[in-house]
Amino acid sequence: MRALWTYLGISFGVSWLVALPLWLGDGIDEPLLPVLAVAMMFTPALAALVVVRFVERRPLARALGLTPVRPWGRFLGWLGIALVVPVALVAVALPVASVLGLYEADLVEFSGFRETLDAQLAAVGGAPLDIPVQVLVIAQLASIVLGAVINTVPALGEEIGWRGWLLPTLVDRYGTAAAVVVSGLIWGLWHAPLVLLGYNYPDASPLLALVMMVGFCTVVGAVFSWLRIRSGNVWAPALAHGALNAAAGMHLLFVAAGTTVDTTHATILGWSGWIVPLALVAVLAATGQFRARQPEPTATP
Template identity: 30%
Template sequence: MFRIAIAVLFVLHGLIHFFGFVKAYRLADIPQLVQPISQPVGLLWLAAGLLCWVAAGALFFAPRWWWVVGAGAVVVSQAVIFSSWGDASMGTVANVVLLGAAAYGFASRGPLSLRSEFEHNLKRARPAVSSAAGKLIVESDLASVPDPVRRYIRRSGAVGQPPVTDFRATLTGRMRSAPDSAWMTFTADQLDLVDTPQRFFMMNARMKGLPVDVLHAFDDDGATMRVRLLSMRSIVDAKGAELTQAETVTLFNDLCCLAPGALLSPNISWEPIDDHRATAHFTLGANTITAQLRFDDLGDLIDFVADGRGAISADGHTVTPERWSTPLCDYAQVGPARVATRADVKWHPDAGAWTYGEFQLTSLAYNVANRAQVGEPETNGFPRDHIVAPHRGIRAWIANHRLVSFFILAYAISWTLWGIAALGAGQVVFILGGLGPLASALIVTRLSGRSVRAWIHSLLVWRVPLGYYAIALLLPAAIYAVVNLVLVALGQALDFSLLAVAAPGYLGTFFMVATVGGGLEEPGWRGFALTGLQKRKTPLVATLLVGLAWGIWHIPLYGPLGFVVPLILAFFYTWLYNRTGSILICLLLHASFTPAQNFLTIAVDPASARPAARPVGNAADLVVLGVYVAAALALTLATRGRLGYKGTPADG
């Protein structure tokens, strides 16, 4: 949430800076800015706004270095605020917040951070070249393990699969430091190597609302554990033989729970106990740890108990050995393996056992250490052998009704903010209302468990043939050329001098729509809704549904008939999106249509020398509507209803 909140603040802060550029170049009247702004300074206002937007994007696409751009944005922003202090002094408050965020960004993602060290460890981690490379696990390989372990390995699906050399997992859950302590929520990312045993585990937790970074590193040099509050204040810094012993237990637990096929490792010796239990001895160098594995009647591992894992003492530097167990449940198929997706983690002191952690597996991949390792836990470059754990409650409903949730939220956000703006809250609140579809798509993507980063990345496709840029910029002008010709045929006259008069307004409107206006609707309507609907419906039906929803969304702005024009224009957007896959192209089309509607009708009534097109209700509006309909119908017929869709259309 911190990242999203700071990104939103950067976007809004950037929007406000664009007003300084607009005032400097007289693209619109900005009454809130009283002091004059020269055009060179106006360019600095524009630069500050763009840097704010780049910083917002870098939070998701370059998280390791976003703080550099963010700090630069704050510096330029504060410079222009000083130049218009009387009008813009309150912007300093936002800059102080953003500068603090950039400082935290340096601490949490910069070169001295635990996250940076974790990513460095991932880059250098390489599995050993195994003599079993290219081979598969076969039934005869199971002969050396006890019966319950053999059933567990079979049940996991490891037989017939390549041996596991390494695995990467992401988890969520909560932890606490004592039976009476408050729970801390966390997300975690880890990489384990099997044949050259190593384990790197990065956790981001929340303690009383404050971020806590935790890094476990275990390799040939032994184990270390470091914990930092706010990514800066060290509260745990442990290492030594006792911690290495404890991490050996943890590594073996990872093998048992997440990579059952790795239990055939020559580093493990077994002692059968009965049909439901077996004792394992796991040796790494000078350390040998012992654990008891317990299985149910079906053959699933249901508990892991070991005495050699130690708890961090109150001083944050030493380790106290204690019995440790991990009851397991909720087995699910994860790519080639069937593993538990939920586990409790318990200490067993003399005073009685208590649960200190609850873990839920959110993704898992095998044999990835020789692929791209560094990335956010949401994407990680994993192959498709992963799992996204099920949601519960409202998140489960949203995950199962993503499109319905999107439309409900888009209407709720936009209509609420527009209502507040109508009561006198001002232009900024009105502009924020237009961001409802974008905000709704982000919220639904996040709450349904999808990758926000991957979705945003899909919106930034720009490498398309130049001809499509020309279409996005010129199609509305071509349509209005036809509108003007029809009006001439109906007795009107063309007044080309209107083009020169309208040029500044056209360009100003284009810029405003592309940066702070209707163009920002496109990630929601096309990037989310249309994409989702075309997986279930034909392009024609999907376009009608999106167009209708898009049109209804406009009713508070344009009245009961406000849905008609968006419903028709949706056909052009669908075709352009399907041909290019680019939301940026759709944004340009949107930014071109709005000023075309406002300024490109140059047919005038000869009797009054006034433009023929006036507000809704006269004959010229019917001509515009008729040309729209004819063009949309021609496009639909020319594409045989596919509207540029390249896949196999759905049946519905």
């Protein structure tokens, strides 16, 4: 238990210290927000490194989920799954919200996206773009893959802690089902320094925003936990986390002009966006996909 409490103390304590300038300054309007948010993402990895090195005194690579990565074909296959699944979940959340009357889309003129672009250009004294907005939408969608790869670097700072070290530690102590749920709850609560300031859920009260973030992290965290358990390493959930972050703003491309998107209800962050991930997790659990894969037998001469 000493290792677990040390990990939680460092990951939560340092994250609050990193976010302190936001609380003492202008909150999420603080210019330092992007830098501090990225720095905060590395606090779970820092906590895991300290615990493994100084408390458990185990080899770092395996204890943090950085190995094994062989056979390479299997490793690359799981990376492919990790890239596709989160983007698909973000995308499917939009028609679900639309059917429920929580999101109004414009898939022809992309009027909301154009409105945003024109406003941004006007703010810097630029003229409206004469490029077809459809071309820009396609470019934005295509950039998700590159964004996922880039975002994997800070995402790895979180995943080394949450799914690299914490999840297996909880599995060993409490079993897989409890570990998946508890690690998701902890992951959600860890976001408090930003969420309580209005990040992610600007239309919700601070308490509701934190509850929603905990729910979101528990649901999506279960998908990331599946990737960790089945792939056998932390690289798949790290790429999935990066892909999720890269695709998270997809709703801005398709929203109709003059409408607002309440992330408490719509998008992958809102309750309607959890429907499909919950169904996926239920299917995975029912088919035994949360059981750790068995090591492949070593060929004997």
